[in-house]
Amino acid sequence: MIKEAFQYIVNLGTPDIHEVNGQQYATQPMHLLKEATPSPIQLRSLSGLIEYLKSDFDKDLFPQRMIHVVSPTEVVAFSSFNNDYKRNEYIEVNAMIPAFQFDRWYDAEDFNIKLQSTFVKNDDRDIMLKVVGNIKEENVKTVGDDGVSQAVSAKVGVATVATVQVPNPVLLKPYRTFVEVDQPESDFIFRMQNGPRCALFEADGGAWKLQAMQNVKKHLETALQTEIESGQVFVIA
Structure with missing residues (x-):
């Protein structure tokens, strides 16, 4: 049974490509073999992110790093896109903050x-x-x-x-x-x-979120001034 299934796959061969009305069609479904991307390191503090970037660990793989302040409680570090136009997100930082529920009695x-x-x-x-x-x-x-x-x-x-x-x-x-x-x-x-x-x-209509993100951005820019000036690190918010 296994031999017959394998022979069937072999007989399928390479799909043919045909052009119809200026568009290309394949005779068989095709799936992209995606380039591997690293699993992101999970951190809980900005100091951990700063220490990682200053250590130059993985610098050979990611000579330029972008730091994105996603929200007041999340920061992501990633490289440029690969051959699949997918970025390598290799650091995720999520803040640990004490719990308080607004709008609750x-x-x-x-x-x-x-x-x-x-x-x-x-x-x-x-x-x-x-x-x-x-x-x-x-x-x-x-x-x-x-x-x-x-x-x-x-x-x-x-x-x-x-x-x-x-x-x-x-x-x-x-x-x-x-x-x-x-x-x-x-x-x-x-x-x-x-x-x-x-x-x-x-x-305040949520204006505090923008201020918090700017505070995080300024903190990172101050701590990573040397890396930013050398063009190794970029920070956006």
Whole structure:
């Protein structure tokens, strides 16, 4: 059976090529034998990418390297295209960042912890911590809301409770890109519900993503200045 199948394949021979109305057709299906490409190395930090490029490892195979900042959390290194017009993507870098879900309601304790662990310290973050950390739970239902601003009952002293204005909008710097670069600062809408529960909503239309990508690009350009000047490395975002 195997011998008969092999003989059948041999008898098929090379497909004939015919031209019809200016287009070429083959008498048999043909499949491209693709040139091999390397499996990309998976990294989690920009420093790992920089160390790899400075080591000149694989330089003989890839004398020129392009670095593409794909998104705030992804960077890819690749060479020029091969004979199949396919590029060799040999490095993929994906950022490890702490988890915080925007547009989701957290209870006050969880929100307080998230503010301290997933946001860079700045003035508005500290103000929010004071409000959230001193809310009088039994009085949270007395919330005055004009559609934009909110007010809650919170401790303002050792034994004093007063109506405190909830800051809104707030300018914050959550960890949203590689930790090696400066985190972009942007506006958020801070809202509260009975419970008490707190949530943050992005309010910059996604402009932070472009800023984060530029921050990553500048970081790489500074670290790889020698390689860039010699024409070995190019960085795009």
